Amino acid sequence: MNRPTLSVVIPSHNGRDLLPACLESLRSHRPDGIDLEVIVVDDASRDGSAEWVNAHFPEVRLIRLERNGGFCVAANAGIAAARGAFIQLLNNDAEVCDGWAEAGLAPFRDPGVGSVAPLVLVRSRPDRVDSAGDCYAVFGWPSKRGHGQAAERWKHELAGEVFGASASSAFYRAEALRKVGPFDPSYGSYYEDVDLAFRLRWAGYRCVFEPNCRVLHDVSATYDHGSPALHRRMAKNAEALFWSNLPAGWLALALVPHLGFLAVQLLWKLSKGRAWPFLLGKGDAIAELPRFLKLRAHRRALARSAEARPRFRLGVAPVEAAVDHLAQPIRAGA
Known part of the structure; x- marks a missing residue:
């Protein structure tokens, strides 16, 4: 075939x-x-x-x-x-x-x-x-x-x-x-x-x-966006992304802005009555932080085996390339 x-x-x-x-x-x-x-x-x-x-x-x-x-x-x-x-x-x-x-x-x-x-x-x-x-x-x-x-x-x-x-x-x-x-x-x-x-x-x-x-x-036809369980999972997944994947240099620079962003998110969630699932999700993430950090070894292995040096385009839509020049090509630093 x-x-x-x-x-x-x-x-x-x-x-x-x-x-x-x-x-x-x-x-x-x-x-x-x-x-x-x-x-x-x-x-x-x-x-x-x-x-x-x-x-x-x-x-x-x-x-x-x-x-x-x-x-x-x-x-x-x-x-x-x-x-x-x-x-x-x-x-x-x-x-x-x-x-x-x-x-x-x-x-x-x-x-x-x-x-x-x-x-x-x-x-x-x-x-x-x-x-x-x-x-x-x-x-x-x-x-x-x-x-x-x-x-x-x-x-x-x-x-x-x-x-x-x-x-x-x-x-x-x-x-x-x-x-x-x-x-x-x-x-x-x-x-x-x-x-x-x-x-x-x-x-x-x-x-x-x-x-x-x-x-x-058909945007979001598959999931109930009012579900507290979904908001909890999204709150945890956001931390998994941040701690597992950011290159080491980015992570050091991003820590304080990240904490500030979490504070802004929490205030917004409080205004919408959705703070509790958000906090539970962040608690789930804290419990899994050791696993997130271990995943960084896998990212380093991918970088070592890459034919082209990894390059990251990080930014906010629609100007996501605005800070691209800060992401230096790397091989193993995670």
Whole structure:
């Protein structure tokens, strides 16, 4: 069996109502001249999703998980099964647009590119941007480039390097994922893609934003953003990113700004009545701090094996490159 060029991996839990539009878009915009496989990972759904996929999209490879493991576990199962030289993670609440695959794969002609960020538009309001790649501010703030801005401006943006790609629709070089590892299951969901972006950069890879690759995303259709458990997990995951991944020089400079940022966040959470999950999440992070620090050895190992010196683009959207010159190329300092 010939190896496909692109594997599209769609993790799905109880997504029966979301999958039709997602899979139909892939069928309608199937690229010419690109061998494509589509993989749906059914994360122990109870709504008949798996049976529906088998009945209506027999060309789709279906992987059924017996136990619900969350986004990272489902995504990793799909990544492990994928045969493509390149892998796209696609949310079940997303739709691809015409020419998405050709545009998304084009930057990989440069062997130093490990991931590609599409222009992700809000499905209910395609004149607005969901993300144009991800940013990471040195004081510990992950964010989406262009979020909420007019799509017309970003459609004419030149392709260029960004910090990372949102897992709602990110493309990855399969070889790069094998080198750095897939998503860290301890994140569960939220910021797992930022952690992966950091690891790809530690390994010397770059991420490119490609505005001609467009995806529609039904923002946050999969998760309940009012859930205290979700806010607690996000608070912990934010600390995991900060302590596990920042280069040593950045970490020393960022400590005081990070503490100030946490204070501002706490005040905002207090005003919204969400302080308790936030504090619990930070408590969870303190308990796991020794593990976070141990992960830094893995980052140093990636840097030592990298063909290109790791370089970090840290900043706040939309000027994430403003402090790029401070991130000196490094090999092993973490």
